[in-house]
Amino acid sequence: MSSAWAQGELPRQQTEEEFQSLMPITGTVETMAGDFELDHSFPAPGEADKIYDLMDHQRASQLYLWGLPIVGMTRWHLGYLENYPDYDYNKIVAVKSFNERRGILTANETTDYFWGFGNTRESAVILEIPPGVAVGMINDMWEQSPGDYGIFGPNNGTGDLIAVVGPNTPADMVPEQTDDLRIMEIGTDQTYWLFRLIGTSDEVDAFTSKLKIYNYGDEAAPVDIIPGEDKFTAEYQPRGLAYWEMLHTAINREVVQDRDRFFMYWLRQLGIEKGKPFNPTERQKEILIDGAETGELMAKALVYNERMEGVLRQNNWRMILGGTWGDGQKYTNRMKYWDAIDPRARYTYEAITTSPAMTMPKPGKAQLYIGKFEDEDGQRLQGGNNYVIRVEKDVPANLFWSIVVYDTDTRTIIDNREGAAGGKATAGSKTEGIRMNADGSFYVLLGPDAPPEGWEANHVQTLPGRGWFPYLRMYGAEESAFNDEYKFPTVNKVMDFSDYIE
Incomplete structure (x- = not known):
């Protein structure tokens, strides 16, 4: 030198x-x-205790952000084990009703969901996926994805054969690579799969009857489907000490990745250790409870007050997924010199699962997700007010578009079941009876009262005292959805709907 x-x-x-x-x-x-x-x-005397308290409180709040994805996924899996006696690995739950979707972060109401979990520790998990209009992906328990399948996957919906391999899968329990087989490697023992099915009831039934999911070495047979039975299952992360109990369970059910070893040390200093019972001291419990509360405040700021460049779009709609590398949440958090933690915490506090097609979308074979957290005057969206969302004509979505309304506190579909128009949080192209304006645009009406007569399909009833936010989804989104050529909707507060429903 x-x-x-x-x-x-x-x-x-x-x-x-x-x-x-x-x-x-x-x-x-x-x-x-x-x-x-x-x-x-x-x-000085007594100051070291204050410094240690500060250190531990800071670490607890950051550990809350770090643990969000695996806590949500673990709670979801354990919720199904509790709700359905017949549920197990390699089975799927059919989610169709409002109440079955209600506990899942930013779920939609347009597609039928079929999802479940598998375990790769003893052998690879095999998915034999038939042709059909399915949008799906594989995730690990940290919500990182090795790939898509179905119509947005490489085979364009003509069928897929996939082997999911984890960090502990024995080499002799992985099938040999062939031209027809895709091997997907994940970073955890447990895996998760999602099928969003778009089609008639007969088409959905035909697809699921041919779907096979099993561990390599076992007999290939049609997958067992567990009916949702209109049961509520919470996937959103618990609060207080329950958050840390779920995180303790999660880390004891999974491998420790090299990137997380420092975090595991922090947990150990707070009474949470892999291979040992959950038994923090009273001081540690106080710090953990405060850390979960402070960490959630940080997560709320990341979601509702975006500060990352490349994510905000026209009139403050935000790309839920995507943006340039390093700005938005991706199917992997690995960058050249660092792993992204704020985008991961932000996304997994408000939503679930990622994939290449979701986070690096290709026009025409993409899902576009954008969200908005204030009206056109910059004011927060409140359930006691009336609003009109204007969706411009010719929405560039080949499959469907929808506006879905979520609760700001839970980040799940708004629980308006008790209202006159309850049990409905969506208006979109597949909403039966939706009214189109003469110029081809659409009005989505939101407010605390019953919908105006004849506008039920365009209306979502909100809840006084609670905040809400919309997602605009486009499935099969075209280039104009990404390059600002198509103008995103406006959200305007109104006294009533009289000027819009004449």
């Missing part, structure tokens, strides 16, 4: 005087987290 190169690249050395001036030998150190006293450069 030449001295010239070193002088050009290295920072200027701090002088001894500068070093001494930035922290007293004896005196007060003022920080954003409070003031701390030093005595001859030692923490």
